[in-house]
Amino acid sequence: MRRLPTREVVEMKMVVAVIRPEKLECVKKALEERGFVGMTVTEVKGRGEQKGIRLQFRGREVEVDLLQKTKVEVVVSDDAVDEVVEAIVSSARTGKFGDGRIFVIPVEKSVKIRTGEEEV
Amino acid sequence: MSDGNVAWILASTALVMLMVPGVGFFYAGMVRRKNAVNMIALSFISLIITVLLWIFYGYSVSFGNDISGIIGGLNYALLSGVKGEDLLFMMYQMMFAAVTIAILTSAIAERAKVSSFILLSALWLTFVYAPFAHWLWGGGWLAKLGALDFAGGMVVHISSGFAALAVAMTIGKRAGFEEYSIEPHSIPLTLIGAALLWFGWFGFNGGSALAANDVAINAVVVTNTSAAVAGFVWMVIGWIKGKPGSLGIVSGAIAGLAAITPAAGFVDVKGAIVIGLVAGIVCYLAMDFRIKKKIDESLDAWAIHGIGGLWGSVAVGILANPEVNGYAGLLFGNPQLLVSQLIAVASTTAYAFLVTLILAKAVDAAVGLRVSSQEEYVGLDLSQHEEVAYT
Numbered sequence: 001m002r003r004l005p006t007r008e009v010v011e012m013k014m015v016v017a018v019i020r021p022e023k024l025e026c027v028k029k030a031l032e033e034r035g036f037v038g039m040t041v042t043e044v045k046g047r048g049e050q051k052g053i054r055l056q057f058r059g060r061e062v063e064v065d066l067l068q069k070t071k072v073e074v075v076v077s078d079d080a081v082d083e084v085v086e087a088i089v090s091s092a093r094t095g096k097f098g099d100g101r102i103f104v105i106p107v108e109k110s111v112k113i114r115t116g117e118e119e120v
Numbered sequence: 121m122s123d124g125n126v127a128w129i130l131a132s133t134a135l136v137m138l139m140v141p142g143v144g145f146f147y148a149g150m151v152r153r154k155n156a157v158n159m160i161a162l163s164f165i166s167l168i169i170t171v172l173l174w175i176f177y178g179y180s181v182s183f184g185n186d187i188s189g190i191i192g193g194l195n196y197a198l199l200s201g202v203k204g205e206d207l208l209f210m211m212y213q214m215m216f217a218a219v220t221i222a223i224l225t226s227a228i229a230e231r232a233k234v235s236s237f238i239l240l241s242a243l244w245l246t247f248v249y250a251p252f253a254h255w256l257w258g259g260g261w262l263a264k265l266g267a268l269d270f271a272g273g274m275v276v277h278i279s280s281g282f283a284a285l286a287v288a289m290t291i292g293k294r295a296g297f298e299e300y301s302i303e304p305h306s307i308p309l310t311l312i313g314a315a316l317l318w319f320g321w322f323g324f325n326g327g328s329a330l331a332a333n334d335v336a337i338n339a340v341v342v343t344n345t346s347a348a349v350a351g352f353v354w355m356v357i358g359w360i361k362g363k364p365g366s367l368g369i370v371s372g373a374i375a376g377l378a379a380i381t382p383a384a385g386f387v388d389v390k391g392a393i394v395i396g397l398v399a400g401i402v403c404y405l406a407m408d409f410r411i412k413k414k415i416d417e418s419l420d421a422w423a424i425h426g427i428g429g430l431w432g433s434v435a436v437g438i439l440a441n442p443e444v445n446g447y448a449g450l451l452f453g454n455p456q457l458l459v460s461q462l463i464a465v466a467s468t469t470a471y472a473f474l475v476t477l478i479l480a481k482a483v484d485a486a487v488g489l490r491v492s493s494q495e496e497y498v499g500l501d502l503s504q505h506e507e508v509a510y511t
Contacts, residue, residue, distance in 0.1 A: 022152065026300050067498065068154055094299065098497060 011078035012107040012119065015085060018046055019092040019100040021070045030091035031074065036084055040073040048101065069100065075107055121205045121331070128332035129208050135323025136215035138316055140167045143222040146313025146374075147229060147419050148509075150367070153305040154499025155230045156509035162237060163222040169241050170218035175199055178217060178245055179210045182253035189261030192254050212327060213257075216272060217249055219324075223280035226421035227287035230294050230302075233491050234504045240483045244283065248475050252279050252468060266457065267464035268440070268447060270339070271328035273382025273433040274468040281378075281426020282469050283476035284417055290480035291489045293416035295496050307367055314370035318347055321377050325384035335445050339384035343377065346396035350376025353400025371424060375403035378428030383436045386447050391439035398435070399428050430465055437461030 019027060024041065031039065045066040076084050085102055093099050110119040121129075144163025148156045170178070177197050184192030196202050202210055221241045228237060255262040256269045269275055294302060304310060325343040329336035354372025358364035379399035380392055387395065406423035417423070437458030440449035448454040483489055490496075495503035502508065 022296055022300050022302060025303070094296070096493075096497070 012075055012110065013078055013081050014105045014107050015074045015076060015081060015088070016103040016105060017072045017074075017088045017092065017100060018044065018069050018102075019072060019088070020094070020098065021068055023092045023094075024070050024072070026091040027072055027088055030087040031084065034083055034087050036074055036076060036080070036087070038074065042071040042073075044069050044071045048098070067098065075110060125331045125333075126205070126208065128336065129212055129327055129330065132323035132327025133208070133212045133215055135320045136212070136219060136327065137167070137320075139320035139324065140164070140215070140218050140222050142313050142316030142320055143219065143225070144313065146310050146317060146370075147226060149306040149308065149310030149313065150304040150419050151230050152302065152499070153509055154501055156305060156309070156501065157507050158234075158500035158504055159225065159229060161234070161505060162225040162228075165234065165238060166221040166225065166241060167218040169238060170214060170221055170245060173242060173245055174210070174214040174217060178250055179213065181246070181250045182213065182217075183210075183258045186254070186259045189259075189264060190254070191251055191260075192258050209330070213253070216276060216324070217245060217253070220249055220272075220276045220280045221245060223276070223421050223425055224284050224287065226419035227284035227417055228291055228489070229418035230500060231291060231490050231496055232500075233487075233489065236483055236487050236489045239487065240287070240480060240489070243479045243483065244476060247479060248279055248283060248472055249275070252472070255468075256464070262460075262464045262467070265463060266460040268386060268436050268457070268461070269382045269433065269464070270385035270436075271325045271381045273378070273429040273436070274464060277378045277381060277425040277429025278433065278465065278468045279472045281422045281424070281429060282472040284421035285415070285426065286473050286476040287480045287489075288415060288417035288422075290477065290484055293414075294418065295493060297416045298414060304367065311366060311370060314374065317374060318377065321347070321381075325381060329385055335385050338388070338444050342387055342389060342392035342395075343380050343384050345389055345392040346376040346380035346399065347373040348376070349393050349396025350379065350400035350403070353397060354404060357400075357404055371407075371420065372400050372404070375399045375424045375428045378425045379403075379432035379435070381429065382433045383439065385445050386436055386440040386449075388441045388444055391435070391441060394439060395432055395435050399431055402431050403428050426469075430469060433465045434458075434461055 046069045047066055074084055081104055088102055140163050141160065144160035148159040151159055175198065177194060180194050180196035181192045184194060184196045187193055199210065221244065252275045254260040256267060256275055321343055322340050326336045326340040329339055351369050351373035354368045355364040358368045376396040376399050379395050383391065383395055403424050406427040407420050410417055410423055436449060438450045440447045440452065440457060442448040442452055447457065450458045480489065491500065491503060
């Protein structure tokens with residue numbers, strides 16, 4: 001059975017940031033300036049710890065449950081995680097509720113589809 | 121009025137009505153998705169408020185018996201005595217007023233309470249739009265002075281454009297305006313709006329001949345020409361700076377349409393080319409100036425309609441060709457028309473800005489123009505309408 005070519009073992013992490021949609025350009029720029037170009041961006045809806053936002057609509061209280069957010073996913077080597085997190089925090093923060101969250105997740109391996117090359 | 125003329129004005133009325141949601145779509149594409157419904161809704165609200173006020177007293181104070189050249193009387197209130205052709209004219213003019221208020225919503229994009237907008241638009245129609253309509257079209261002091269405004273360079277575009285600047289300065293910038301780039305959420309929606317506007321403008325300018333005649337034909341031809349020339353100018357500017365974005369191209373076309381509006385029944389095609397060319401340049405520079413000065417007149421009613429209408433109104437005094445409609449401008453040996461146009465432009469510009477500033481500050485003080493920061497964050501679709509544009 002043919003084995004796919006492999007590379008050296010590099011600890012990888014996925015940094016997942018859920019941010020305000022309007023902060024996407026700032027975050028992209030901050031990451032690019034630090035040399036992190038690759039990313040996956042998804043439009044999502046979500047809610048944080050405060051569950052939702054209560055607003056008075058037409059004389060009655062309504063909970064706005066899920067708000068429009070943007071999810072940015074970046075896969076980097078373990079030693080670059082702190083720099084990526086710092087870049088996202090500094091560029092996405094407004095100081096108000098709803099600035100978002102960052103999660104750091106271990107990545108087992110990555111396969112480049114064009115070449116079949118693996119990173120583990 | 122012949123049956124053909126009646127048919128053309130009926131059709132033109134429908135064309136101008138379609139421009140109202142056209143403005144809504146044009147603007148909605150340029151805001152964030154959480155405010156798209158609100159921008160379109162504001163255009164329909166503009167139409168509804170205008171229809172009601174126009175019937176009650178708006179038409180009368182615009183076109184009723186002249187009182188000292190300043191305002192019309194209440195002799196046509198609730199359309200009493202308005203019949204036949206006058207009823208058709210009333211309806212046609214109603215749509216102009218509605219479009220003008222819809223244009224003004226540029227200034228409050230993504231941050232105004234609907235209730236406050238209703239109050240402001242009612243006051244604005246009464247104290248800015250109606251006087252302008254009377255001054256220029258209802259036998260008021262500017263008409264007596266000899267100033268010309270074929271289809272609304274001053275009545276519609278200067279009024280809404282300079283009012284938008286005043287309202288934007290009163291309501292303040294959108295949250296995050298200086299922190300990050302607020303991007304359009306749907307360029308196709310804006311392009312649909314632009315298509316409706318260009319289409320409707322044939323009724324806006326062509327219908328202002330108030331007959332299906334040679335002046336109407338000329339108006340439609342020069343309207344189309346100016347739009348294309350100004351759109352081309354913005355396309356070239358886009359190429360010089362990078363790529364010719366569709367948003368820029370249609371914004372340029374709208375600038376050309378705004379600029380030709382006061383002149384459509386007075387200039388020939390050569391004049392229209394000049395008007396479109398200059399409009400493309402000056403409106404772009406105005407937009408650039410607004411951005412550099414960090415003024416959040418969000419969707420550029422001032423730069424495109426205000427400055428476009430101002431230039432077009434001055435251009436009438438220079439380029440009016442007597443072969444088109446009997447009126448001669450500076451280039452055809454009549455400097456007096458330019459003097460009249462300059463007086464009219466100066467007075468309408470100053471009045472629109474200052475009176476709107478007073479009205480906006482009064483509404484803000486009384487009920488508050490702006491939604492809460494939390495409502496702005498959630499978006500106006502949810503906080504003002506309990507709806508979303510896209511699920």
